Amino acid sequence: MKLTRRDFTAGLAVGITAPYAIRSARAQAATLKIGMCVPVTGPAAEQGLWAQNGAKLALAAVNKAGGVLGKQVELVIEDDQTTNPGIVLAFSKLAAQPDIVAFLGSIRSTQVMAMAPDVLKLGKPVMIGGTNPDLTHMGNPWLFRFRPNDSYSGRVIADFGVNTLGKKKWAIVHSTDAFGTAGGKALSDALSKLGAPPVLDQGYANQSQDFTPVVLAVKQSGADVLGTYFTFENDLGIFARQLRQLGVTIPWVGSPSVVAVSSTKLAGPALYGTFGVADYAEESGDAPRAFGKSYRETYKTAPDIQSAWTYDAVTILSAAINKAGSTDPTKIREAILALKKFPGAEGEYNFDQNGDGLHGYNVVRNEKGMIVFDKHIEFND
Amino acid sequence: MACGKAINNRRPKILLPGISMDLALQLLFTGIGIGAVYALVALGFVLIFRATNVVNFAQGEFSMVAAYLMVVFAVDLGWPYWLSFLLALAGMALLGAIFNLGVYYPLRHRSFLPVIIATIGASILLSNSVLAIYGPQPQVLEGWFETPGIQLGPVYLDSQYLLIIAVTIVLVIFNYWFFEHTMLGKKLQATSQDKEMASLLGISVSTMIMITFIYSAVLGGLAGILVAPVLFVSIQMGSTIALKAFAATIIGGFGDVTGAIIGGLALGIIETFGAAYISVPYKDGFAFLVLVAFLVFRPQGIFGERVAEKA
Numbered sequence: 143m144k145l146t147r148r149d150f151t152a153g154l155a156v157g158i159t160a161p162y163a164i165r166s167a168r169a170q171a172a173t174l175k176i177g178m179c180v181p182v183t184g185p186a187a188e189q190g191l192w193a194q195n196g197a198k199l200a201l202a203a204v205n206k207a208g209g210v211l212g213k214q215v216e217l218v219i220e221d222d223q224t225t226n227p228g229i230v231l232a233f234s235k236l237a238a239q240p241d242i243v244a245f246l247g248s249i250r251s252t253q254v255m256a257m258a259p260d261v262l263k264l265g266k267p268v269m270i271g272g273t274n275p276d277l278t279h280m281g282n283p284w285l286f287r288f289r290p291n292d293s294y295s296g297r298v299i300a301d302f303g304v305n306t307l308g309k310k311k312w313a314i315v316h317s318t319d320a321f322g323t324a325g326g327k328a329l330s331d332a333l334s335k336l337g338a339p340p341v342l343d344q345g346y347a348n349q350s351q352d353f354t355p356v357v358l359a360v361k362q363s364g365a366d367v368l369g370t371y372f373t374f375e376n377d378l379g380i381f382a383r384q385l386r387q388l389g390v391t392i393p394w395v396g397s398p399s400v401v402a403v404s405s406t407k408l409a410g411p412a413l414y415g416t417f418g419v420a421d422y423a424e425e426s427g428d429a430p431r432a433f434g435k436s437y438r439e440t441y442k443t444a445p446d447i448q449s450a451w452t453y454d455a456v457t458i459l460s461a462a463i464n465k466a467g468s469t470d471p472t473k474i475r476e477a478i479l480a481l482k483k484f485p486g487a488e489g490e491y492n493f494d495q496n497g498d499g500l501h502g503y504n505v506v507r508n509e510k511g512m513i514v515f516d517k518h519i520e521f522n523d
Numbered sequence: 524m525a526c527g528k529a530i531n532n533r534r535p536k537i538l539l540p541g542i543s544m545d546l547a548l549q550l551l552f553t554g555i556g557i558g559a560v561y562a563l564v565a566l567g568f569v570l571i572f573r574a575t576n577v578v579n580f581a582q583g584e585f586s587m588v589a590a591y592l593m594v595v596f597a598v599d600l601g602w603p604y605w606l607s608f609l610l611a612l613a614g615m616a617l618l619g620a621i622f623n624l625g626v627y628y629p630l631r632h633r634s635f636l637p638v639i640i641a642t643i644g645a646s647i648l649l650s651n652s653v654l655a656i657y658g659p660q661p662q663v664l665e666g667w668f669e670t671p672g673i674q675l676g677p678v679y680l681d682s683q684y685l686l687i688i689a690v691t692i693v694l695v696i697f698n699y700w701f702f703e704h705t706m707l708g709k710k711l712q713a714t715s716q717d718k719e720m721a722s723l724l725g726i727s728v729s730t731m732i733m734i735t736f737i738y739s740a741v742l743g744g745l746a747g748i749l750v751a752p753v754l755f756v757s758i759q760m761g762s763t764i765a766l767k768a769f770a771a772t773i774i775g776g777f778g779d780v781t782g783a784i785i786g787g788l789a790l791g792i793i794e795t796f797g798a799a800y801i802s803v804p805y806k807d808g809f810a811f812l813v814l815v816a817f818l819v820f821r822p823q824g825i826f827g828e829r830v831a832e833k834a
Contacts, residue, residue, distance in 0.1 A: 183651065183654060183758075184759075185757075185759050187654060187659030187758065188658075188659035188660045188661060190659065191658065191659055191660075318804040344803060345803060345804045346803050346804060346806075347803075347804050347805075347806060347807060349759065349763055350806065351557060351560075351753075351754055351763060351764070352553055352557050352795065354549065354550060354553040354795060354799075355550065355795060355798040355799035355803050355806070356798075356803055358546050358549065358550070358799060359799075359803070362546070375661070376661050376754075376755055376757055376759075379661075379755055380753070380754060380755070387671065387672055387679055387681060388549070388679055389679070404660065404661065407663065408661060408663055408755055410663070
């Protein structure tokens, strides 16, 4: 047989690439992949970093304990650019990889809403942190929520403000995105049920540079308590400072962003004395305490919800796949829904048929920059 | 100021007329303050446009980079505030020079479009470089003054906004003096009006353009450093301000320094009052509505010449 130049070149190419191809194939078989859509760029890039930290911390623990179905677990990260088109693109990139068995979606409801049709089409489990109640009530069986939804946060804020603080004249300030609108409505509904309908319901657009008109509206409303749903800590920081500068000192009970690590740092004394509902509160139980300790040791900073929910999502997803004994999406779904009394960083998980894992909130307060656990309020529905 | 009465139907809330004078004054002060920030960045847009006939879409990123330089020098390294300020501005001058040599100069003989695209590319490069180096966490930069503000009757005057307004006034005077009463200023003006003629008169056009880029980068940086204590230091801070500053430039008249200042202030006041009287969520909408109205009915802006003619 005559060896032509073409044969030689082809042989050389195969010889060079074969070890890589074999190694790659072996690596693919040896790991179990979880896709993660997370903001690496854009306004929520900071939140995205926290989310990655939480997921990676859980991943290390899962792999140290033997992995899932005897394989090491690998996280495949795609940047969602903090935009709706960004997350749709990121998810479609991940969905095109058939060896990814499940996904972590966004903490932002508006992004989950954007990717939801593609999730339904793909038919694989997606863990989410968005708290708009509708997300798990729109007939999509593949979304599993690792945070309590805003029907709970609204009720807890209202209950705490009305019954514990004794305040009945509420001003609500909320973002006009999906999260803020749903949260504001949930709070408004809860207040109405308690006989204290809000005197002001004020929306604002994200990434505002100035909140003077909002603060003046609060001041003019005569409210004696403030309830808020802010999406971005930057916005919250600017609002908090202007609120105090313009002399508004009424009690403030807010959604989790009020007590986020970043808000506490940015707003400083402007947030002292505020109350917030938080799914993650380090002192609320043994599992949150253990997570807090592990997170501090690894990242040298305090964790918050941004990292706690992804930590729980990876931990619970891994446990569910192990329990299912398979990567079949339907079996994973059944295994997640069957989880009861599972201790997580965010609390005890009891998944309902809608895919909601948590059904209560902690109330925490900002004591001179330290976030202190006050009480936990759990619901049975 | 009546507000938020239509609670149950969740429509955007309207602050009805009848707003008190005290609150109107408060809104006016804030509007002028935020407008002054737009004006400072708009000034950078105008100067580069006059010199090169292109819009520099990285002008907002100049503000962001300067604010991060301040954080590095004043917060991370703990150097004195004034020294950090001077070093940050020096850094911006260097960035302006590099920007000119790397982005504008190689494309100077091409039409305006490749240069504009290059400035957009540079803007993405700058923001992502800072993201890669510094991470996504927003940073806190303390203001110049220990007192956060003063209460003057019913109006609270934020000391940082007072400083921004003062700097804007000083810069308006400085620009007038510089461009009208100094030889360098006149050379810059001559270059922006007719490069060939300026060249024939012995003016080094490339040097003048270099000076323009350096000055614009320093101006943008100054705006960033001044506004950082109010808006915090984040990767997005530049693009958010630049978008409004760009609108201010068109409203004021592209190519006109006075127009940029008036446009910036007008925009700040319009959006603040629009938010208070009509709707907070549509605050940005008012700014861009005014922009569209100008583009349709008076594309040359208040003072300037037609954009189409310039382009």
